[in-house]
Amino acid sequence: MRAWEGEYLWDRATPSYPAVRREPESDSPIRTPFQRDRDRVVHSKAFRRLKHKTQVFIAPEGDHYRTRLTHTLETCGIARTVARALGLNEDLTEAIVVLTHAFLPGMVERGRGGIINVASSAGMQPIPYESVYAATKAFAISFTDALHAELRGSGVRILAVNPGPVPTEWQEVAGYGADRVSVVPGRIPAEQVVRESLAAYDRGRRSVIPGRAIRWFIRATRPSPRAIQLRVTERLYRPKE
Structure with a gap:
């Protein structure tokens, strides 16, 4: 990932390699850590219970539940729901919101x-x-x-x-x-x-x-x-x- 970012990213871009995860995780050749985090939430039993009713989401100690849950339930859901209601292109609308939500907080913090x-x-x-x-x-x-x-x-x-x-x-x-x-x-x-x-x-x-x-x-x-x-x-x- 570091080599790829060095070759393809703009010199003003913020690379991902300096970020340190709370829990170490081995690299994947096809999925970024953010994508795998999203997969875990979307395909978890807890998320399926939450889809159509209010439930308590049990988060293990040290898990980044706030970031994951906010991203999945609020960012994706609201963007896609608004797009569907207004007859917009759901994929394009969700993509711009999801990517902004994924990277903007870190930029503001830095x-x-x-x-x-x-x-x-x-x-x-x-x-x-x-x-x-x-x-x-x-x-x-x-x-x-x-x-x-x-x-x-x-x-x-x-x-x-x-x-x-x-x-x-x-x-x-x-x-x-x-x-x-x-x-x-x-x-x-x-x-x-x-x-x-x-x-x-x-x-x-x-x-x-x-x-x-x-x-x-x-x-x-x-x-x-x-x-x-x-x-x-x-x-x-x-x-x-």
Whole structure:
């Protein structure tokens, strides 16, 4: 793990190897300690009893029950429940909350660290025919904005990256044709997104929209009434016959 982190993590990232567990545990080639902690809770009999009714969770002496139980019952449960109720993408919504909950407390305790959440400019306005995707990204933006305010003065930075259209394999996976990919102006390469995002992170920004064209497009449309936004985006994203 230490070798992998040294090779792949950003130089500003907080590595996991300095952390010391209360109870020693041998390394696993496929599962991190955090994942194995989560597995123990999710698959335990005590957790299954707790799923649908109130119960007392018996924690052995020295066990990190607070971290595990809070993560499983509150973080995963609330994020997924809210996403399901609002019709959002449950996996994307849960992932951003779970990962933040896993790493943010340690960063705050150390007084340094940072989180970069990849949202989308699609989350800055309602998008007909892409309603779930846009709403899910709006959740990521709102979640990051709120944490940015909470973390002011803590030494921890958090940034929401809101790119526009970026030519990647995502369009092919989503089944988009050329007509759907080109409806929004300002396509930029992924390398530019990374470069502008890291520059915004270094400045302590709350959010960034990489690319000048899409940035001006968002700024020009956001002050307009919601009805006009919907009319424009409905025409832009309407599937071709």
